[in-house]
Amino acid sequence: MANIAAQRIKREFKEVIKSEEVAKCAIKLELVDDNYTELRGEIAGPPDTAYEGGNFLLEIKVPETYPFNPPKVRFMTRIWHPNISSVTGAICLDILKDQWAAAMTLRTVLLSLQALLSAAEPDDPQDAVVARQYKENLEMFKLTARHWTNVYAGGPNVNPECDEKIKRLIDMGIEEHQARVALSSYNWDLERATEQLFS
Amino acid sequence: MSTTSTSEEVKDNTSREDEGDAPNTKDEDKSNENLLECNICLDTAKDAVVSLCGHLFCWPCLHQWLETRPNRPVCPVCKAAISREKVVPLYGRGSKKQEDPRNKVPPRPAGQRTEPDNNFSGFGFGDGGFHMSFGIGAFPFGFFTSTFNFGEPRPNMPPHGTPQNMEEQFLSKVFLWLALIFIAWLLLA
Numbered sequence: 001m002a003n004i005a006a007q008r009i010k011r012e013f014k015e016v017i018k019s020e021e022v023a024k025c026a027i028k029l030e031l032v033d034d035n036y037t038e039l040r041g042e043i044a045g046p047p048d049t050a051y052e053g054g055n056f057l058l059e060i061k062v063p064e065t066y067p068f069n070p071p072k073v074r075f076m077t078r079i080w081h082p083n084i085s086s087v088t089g090a091i092c093l094d095i096l097k098d099q100w101a102a103a104m105t106l107r108t109v110l111l112s113l114q115a116l117l118s119a120a121e122p123d124d125p126q127d128a129v130v131a132r133q134y135k136e137n138l139e140m141f142k143l144t145a146r147h148w149t150n151v152y153a154g155g156p157n158v159n160p161e162c163d164e165k166i167k168r169l170i171d172m173g174i175e176e177h178q179a180r181v182a183l184s185s186y187n188w189d190l191e192r193a194t195e196q197l198f199s
Numbered sequence: 200m201s202t203t204s205t206s207e208e209v210k211d212n213t214s215r216e217d218e219g220d221a222p223n224t225k226d227e228d229k230s231n232e233n234l235l236e237c238n239i240c241l242d243t244a245k246d247a248v249v250s251l252c253g254h255l256f257c258w259p260c261l262h263q264w265l266e267t268r269p270n271r272p273v274c275p276v277c278k279a280a281i282s283r284e285k286v287v288p289l290y291g292r293g294s295k296k297q298e299d300p301r302n303k304v305p306p307r308p309a310g311q312r313t314e315p316d317n318n319f320s321g322f323g324f325g326d327g328g329f330h331m332s333f334g335i336g337a338f339p340f341g342f343f344t345s346t347f348n349f350g351e352p353r354p355n356m357p358p359h360g361t362p363q364n365m366e367e368q369f370l371s372k373v374f375l376w377l378a379l380i381f382i383a384w385l386l387l388a
């Protein structure tokens with residue numbers, strides 16, 4: 001059984017390497033171990049989204065029952081998205097759960113994740129805080145997602161205002177990421193973020 | 200089997216000749232190779248079966264997929280409804296020399312005629328041209344035979360599932376009807 005999983009990943013791996021998406025640098029796939037049980041994926045943030053210019057690393061674990069069960073995928077790069085946990089990188093996507101089909105491949109998974117970055121589904125959230133912001137204040141959500149893309153995924157859009165507020169909290173003895181999460185969760189309201197951090 | 204398939208073959212040959220020594224002949228060969236790959240293991244399909252939506256699998260691969268999700272049986276490619284009863288086994292020319300795949304575990308379902316409503320619901324899922332190649336003769340006659348819901352009189356099919364005496368009774372009627380249909384076909388053609 002593990003045999004069919006490894007053999008299929010081997011074939012898929014060869015196909016992905018030759019695919020036009022790789023040529024366009026939209027997706028990437030690397031082996032982590034020689035048994036074909038763990039891989040590293042990478043997707044480029046789609047153009048015209050808050051994730052544009054960022055590169056997002058994915059941890060891909062292939063179960064022994066692959067392709068009859070989906071691969072286990074999670075974001076290693078921190079990301080601000082309603083369907084991805086800002087804490088663990090866990091992904092809420094139907095094809096990685098009950099909508100998986102045995103003919104899907106790692107290539108289709110990577111492309112689906114890229115599509116998820118273009119079209120969030122806030123009504124089926126993984127991260128409730130992000131989803132609420134997305135629904136209540138879309139501009140604030142975009143600003144925050146762009147900032148996270150800049151800081152964690154190498155995106156080009158620096159936001160001096162965000163950086164300044166984080167620096168203020170760091171000066172108060174708060175760890176940088178913790179400060180960013182608090183400010184992001186409270187729509188960059190420094191006062192409320194401070195209140196929450198010291199309560 | 201049917202006249203449609205032969206004319207398609209002729210068309211295929213001519214189109215290949217049209218391309219002649221074009222540089223993409225190799226690519227075409229390659230894509231033909233992929234056509235025979237199982238959609239689950241991505242290897243050349245062994246004990247091949249085809250779903251009504253036209254997707255090819257190894258029977259062991261498809262069987263395992265159906266076992267993995269018994270309460271949601273869908274085609275692994277297009278997610279059309281699928282079931283053990285609604286797949287068609289493919290018998291290649293050399294298949295007689297091989298061991299009967301149905302004796303292996305898991306058994307591959309036998310070839311059979313489907314009931315009319317199944318037959319038509321199948322048209323919803325994709326290329327209808329595929330179904331033609333499995334029919335006996337032209338479309339309306341295929342419809343008549345399928346309304347009687349008999350086991351297909353495949354000479355190399357062992358008695359499987361159905362009681363022997365019932366099958367014999369059915370077969371005699373099937374042959375009678377086939378003869379009538381054949382005569383009708385000859386008159387019309």
Ligand SMILES: [Zn+2]
Nearest residue numbers: 237240257260
């Ligand atoms: Zn297979």
Ligand SMILES: [Zn+2]
Nearest residue numbers: 252254274277
């Ligand atoms: Zn299908």
